[in-house]
Amino acid sequence: MQLTPEEQAMYDGKHGIAIEKSMEILVALGDIYGAENMVDITSAQISGVSYKTIGEAGLEYLDELAASGVKVKVPSTLNPAGIDLERWEDLKFSKQFAEKQNKIIAAYQKMGISTTCTCTPYLVGNVPIMGSHIAWSESSAVCYANSVLGARTNREGGPGALAAAICGKTAAYGYHLDEGRKAKYVFELEIPLKGVDYGALGYIVGKIVGGGVPYFKLKNIPSINELKSLGAALASSGAVALYHVEGVTPEYEEALKSEDMELIERISVTEDDVMDARKKLSTTAQKPDLICIGCPHASLDEIEKIAEKISGRKLSTPFWVCTSIPVKAAADRMGYTKTIENAGGKLICDTCMVVSPIEDLGFKVIGVDSAKAANYVPTMCGLDVVYDEFEDLIE
Amino acid sequence: MEKIIKCRRISKGHVQGPVLLTKDALSFLGGVNPETGVITDSNNELYGKKISGKILVIPSGKGSTVGSYIIYQMFKNNTAPLGLVALEAEPIIATGAIMAGIPMVDQPQDPLYDILTDGDMIDLDADNGLLKIEK
Secondary structure, eight states, rough: OOOOHHHHEEEEEEEEHHHHHHHHHHHHHHHTTTOSSEESSOOOEOOOOOOOHHHHHHHHHHHHHTTHHHHHHHHEEEEEOSSOOTTTTTTTOHHHHHHHHHHHHHHHHHHHOBBBBSOOGGTOOOOTTTTOOOEEEEEEEEHHHHIIIIIBBOOOHHHHHHHHHHHHHEEEEESSGGGGGOOEEEEEEOOOOOOOOHHHHHHHHHHHHTTTTTEEEEEOOOOOOHHHHHHHHHHHHSSSOOEETTTTTHHHHHTOOSSSSGEEEEEEHHHHHHHHHHTOSSSSOOOEEEEEEOSSOOOOHHHHHHHHHTTOOOOOOOOEEEEEHHHHHHHHHHHHHHHHTTEEEEEEEEETTTTOOOGGTOOOOOSSOOOHHHHHHHTTTTOEEOOOHHHHHHH | EEEEEEEEEEEEEEEEEEEEEOOOOOTTTTTEETTTTTTTOOTSTTTTTTTSSSEEEOOOBSSTHHHHHHHHHHHHHTTTTTTEEESOOOOOHHEEEEEEEEEEEEEOOSHHHHHHTTTTTEEEEEEEETTEEOO
């Protein structure tokens, strides 16, 4: 890789060991993926937060890095943690876990990273503009940033995104380059979609394309929330970092301008395909003993819709809505939190059903409206899932 | 006679030690016990063997990104390999090696699996991307 004199000085340790190590990571990644140079980034999103996923090893590394006094160079936000950082006791999470989790959060905070703890940084002010280079490491947020916002990021790992945030740079390869953003597959829908159909579509397509770029011809215009669900599903069943939707996402016109249209695979998606995927995403026909919505974290208008639906009711099953603390603050002010709590539900911040030790709380079957959660909960938590619209889950 | 093999630098450093080879890709998360340095993945040909203090030759890495932190933890526990040589580095082990300060190279220009046998003493000069073998 070609480094500028400034980058070379960082690599050679002229700015301290933390920056040296971070630059070494970026150069190694650049070499592995064939990058020719670095680019400046405007924001970072850092995963590797829950104690459940990174464990003692991650905690030790972050502690030591934070103790060096290093700070991030660009606005950076943090992925969800393993617990609601304020109400973990109410939710019966263990004190031991909470103590470890708080140490991880404190280390990130010391490095100047915003401890918003959400997988939807784009809903809480980390909103990169079209064409800007960023280093994000939450797969669903990567998909949203590339596809819906038109910013440019690879699927960074946690340590890679942190290194990029510390240096304010990342290696220019993959989705940072124009050629990495072209579609390789066209999926044509035979039917209009709504709600959990989008997650089902993402689940099907992710399995087919793996790390490729799909281009969708849909029968109807998806909402922002539906795009969020589609991207999360694509990024979890496959390794999709970018998709295009004809007439909707900002780069769709460039996506098929390829030299060789013969190489583009065309696949039609039928009603049966979607219904079949919806069924496959459930692992049991049993009734859920917890309904958990908000994967990725719920937006304010999703919370509004939930509040409208359950207003005045008494839910028979525990009901959680996961979101970020800024969105909850708005929901509190709008009265949605109160409405949901009056119906017996809870608004949970900072965490979700995938990264929290939910399996330790005695639940066996989780009802979700997220294909990403349906994909990960059985393996990461060892629990069964039911995948359906939240309206149907609460009946 | 000394043989010198050119490689690509991945993680800085320079060490000498005995080599340990595997032709199976390695995951540090779930594949190695970080307390003991012993391979716990029964599908790996090094199952039951200790990688601590060895210059480990692997085709590549695999598995979860948490693997990077595990390599760092092994370094803290004094159970980490002394050095790493991969045919093709991938991000998880490369990042972990740098975090832990373990010298690492990849893309050796000669067929290492034909040249080396377990226990051979080698000099891994990752700073200059060189492997030196006394043969």
